[in-house]
Amino acid sequence: MLISDVALEECVASFEIRSRDNMKDLQNLTDECIKEIVALGMKPGKISDVLINSRAKTRWGQCKAKSDGTFEIQISERLLKDDRVSDDSCKETIIHEILHTCEGCMKHTGKWKIFAERINAAYGYNIKRTTSSSEKGIEEHISSGIMPKYMFTCRNCGIVIYRKRESKFTRNYRRYCCARCGAADWSRRSIAECSHKDQ
Numbered sequence: 001m002l003i004s005d006v007a008l009e010e011c012v013a014s015f016e017i018r019s020r021d022n023m024k025d026l027q028n029l030t031d032e033c034i035k036e037i038v039a040l041g042m043k044p045g046k047i048s049d050v051l052i053n054s055r056a057k058t059r060w061g062q063c064k065a066k067s068d069g070t071f072e073i074q075i076s077e078r079l080l081k082d083d084r085v086s087d088d089s090c091k092e093t094i095i096h097e098i099l100h101t102c103e104g105c106m107k108h109t110g111k112w113k114i115f116a117e118r119i120n121a122a123y124g125y126n127i128k129r130t131t132s133s134s135e136k137g138i139e140e141h142i143s144s145g146i147m148p149k150y151m152f153t154c155r156n157c158g159i160v161i162y163r164k165r166e167s168k169f170t171r172n173y174r175r176y177c178c179a180r181c182g183a184a185d186w187s188r189r190s191i192a193e194c195s196h197k198d199q
């Protein structure tokens with residue numbers, strides 16, 4: 001049995017820090033995004049709510065056209081909580097969704113695409129068109145890049161760690177002890193299989 005490697009220990013330690021409540025300020029970020037969009041002459045629609053979605057695991061953002069002509073935007077809590085996600089990366093998702101509120105911009109083609117490209121050029125973002133499963137103005141999509149590929153759960157103490165790529169640990173995880181409780185009893189789930197094809 002191998003003793004858990006340093007990298008894993010670091011991973012567990014940083015996970016515990018991240019899981020404390022130091023969320024990015026969604027309202028503040030949204031205000032900045034709107035300013036940046038408006039400064040380039042684009043006009044977002046009326047946004048009635050910007051909500052944090054704590055249940056979405058594979059969807060980063062959502063823009064919903066409501067029957068009264070306003071829009072509701074939801075941003076995944078994971079983007080806001082996870083320190084690996086930069087403010088700019090979070091703003092890319094917010095801007096992506098805000099652009100959908102502009103007239104004629106519900107799809108990722110035409111005006112939306114032109115606007116996204118203009119914003120990318122002006123501010124250096126990388127706002128991408130994604131394959132959406134949109135229906136009636138509700139869309140769900142996944143941003144690649146920041147999604148972890150694997151999720152390991154210690155069956156003994158319950159801690160969850162994520163890995164973004166294949167490594168010694170992801171291949172030989174049965175031989176590694178949990179840095180927190182010492183057990184060698186990981187369950188492995190591949191997140192990629194169920195969520196990545198959409199991009």
Ligand SMILES: [Zn+2]
Pocket residue numbers: 096097100108130132139141
């Ligand atoms: Zn979209």
Ligand SMILES: [Zn+2]
Pocket residue numbers: 154155156157158159178179180181182183
């Ligand atoms: Zn454990």
